[in-house]
Amino acid sequence: MTNHIELQSKKFFDPTRLGELGWNTYFDLQLADIDVANSHIARIISIQRGQFLVTDGHNEQLCSAAGRLLHTKDRDYPITGDWVLIEGTIITGVIPRKNILSRGEAGSRSNRTRTAKREQPIAANLDTVFIVCGLDRDFNIRRLERYLTLVHNYGLPPVVVLTKADLHENPESFQQDVESIAFGVSVVLTSMEDGRGKAELESYLEYGQTVAMIGSSGAGKSTLANMLHGSDIQATGAVSDSVGKGRHTTTVREIIRMPQGGLLMDNPGIREIAFHEEGSGIENTFADIEELATMCRFANCSHQQEPDCAVLHAVKTSKLPHERLASFRKMQSEMDYLSTRRTKSADRVEKERWRGVSQRIKNMKKGKN
Ligand SMILES: Nc1nc2c(ncn2[C@@H]2O[C@H](COP(=O)(O)OP(=O)(O)OP(=O)(O)O)[C@@H](O)[C@H]2O)c(=O)[nH]1
Numbered sequence: 001m002t003n004h005i006e007l008q009s010k011k012f013f014d015p016t017r018l019g020e021l022g023w024n025t026y027f028d029l030q031l032a033d034i035d036v037a038n039s040h041i042a043r044i045i046s047i048q049r050g051q052f053l054v055t056d057g058h059n060e061q062l063c064s065a066a067g068r069l070l071h072t073k074d075r076d077y078p079i080t081g082d083w084v085l086i087e088g089t090i091i092t093g094v095i096p097r098k099n100i101l102s103r104g105e106a107g108s109r110s111n112r113t114r115t116a117k118r119e120q121p122i123a124a125n126l127d128t129v130f131i132v133c134g135l136d137r138d139f140n141i142r143r144l145e146r147y148l149t150l151v152h153n154y155g156l157p158p159v160v161v162l163t164k165a166d167l168h169e170n171p172e173s174f175q176q177d178v179e180s181i182a183f184g185v186s187v188v189l190t191s192m193e194d195g196r197g198k199a200e201l202e203s204y205l206e207y208g209q210t211v212a213m214i215g216s217s218g219a220g221k222s223t224l225a226n227m228l229h230g231s232d233i234q235a236t237g238a239v240s241d242s243v244g245k246g247r248h249t250t251t252v253r254e255i256i257r258m259p260q261g262g263l264l265m266d267n268p269g270i271r272e273i274a275f276h277e278e279g280s281g282i283e284n285t286f287a288d289i290e291e292l293a294t295m296c297r298f299a300n301c302s303h304q305q306e307p308d309c310a311v312l313h314a315v316k317t318s319k320l321p322h323e324r325l326a327s328f329r330k331m332q333s334e335m336d337y338l339s340t341r342r343t344k345s346a347d348r349v350e351k352e353r354w355r356g357v358s359q360r361i362k363n364m365k366k367g368k369n
């Protein structure tokens, strides 16, 4: 049986070509439970107006998704970076993802809780996420904390890329500021003027690696893609108005094959980072506060007014910036809300299940079926 599958799948995909697109043994294992006969394996490299651009390493083609996939409420809808099964020009299935990066949909955020009601997937099957931030008015430590939490929530490894280093005499001071809040995360300075940072970032773009870039509009993501690629493959643009809410130059998520052997995904700028899911983001992003908290008198200390609170003590003695604690608290309350919402909806499902069961029991007692 295994042989049969192997023979069949060999016919339908060329492992060397797919390897160049990021295919690896993880995905091989996912195929074990899937009927791949008659289908072809490809990766989604961009989505435009409901059409999916896929490639198998030989050919690119536009596909549409089978109705079944569009109707599944949650996670089966194909997104950029997905490995999919195609028959003709129809996507018939999504191969189980290794991971996903997603955020709360802009505009679906509740004013009260700041958390988003709907999810906006960014990409699937990533190895690294570049959090791109310009060393101009884009630079904002508190926003970087939000990006780090978002990426850590999905268990993905972030790298902070500080672009436009040429605008400063001493950009290293910004790098140090970020390093002091991003524990164990590499912080790389880049500039389109002199190409600095290129070699370091190239190490994330080796054969089969997929990197996604996220950041505000005008942060310099597409400029960075061009610098790393060594040619102008992506359009770039000046920030168009003074409030920074100008047009996005990049409008679609798009995966670019890089000369280094990996894949780089350019994304339209993000205006606001809303969370949709909780994870281990807070622990990772605020490792310093988590560590201090172990020394608070109370294990469940909220670091608001409790006696012998090590976190408040660190703020008082200027070891921990007050703004960082405020940022931590705000995100913590957003995560708490998300986790309550999840528990509540799980409870609701459970209640409905029991309602069904008790109805069936009543019916049985009445002699119905
Ligand atoms: N001085 C300087 N300017 C830069 C650098 N990188 C990008 N820029 C400028 O910043 C502006 C925005 O760059 P883009 O690369 O288009 O930004 P983006 O992040 O792709 O923006 P969206 O596609 O809208 O999300 C352009 O005017 C670039 O020329 C840099 O290293 N130094």
Ligand SMILES: [Mg+2]
Pocket: 221, 222, 223, 235, 236, 249, 250, 266, 267, 268
């Ligand atoms: Mg762009």
Ligand SMILES: [Zn+2]
Pocket: 293, 296, 297, 301, 302, 303, 304, 306, 308, 309, 310, 311, 312
């Ligand atoms: Zn405390």
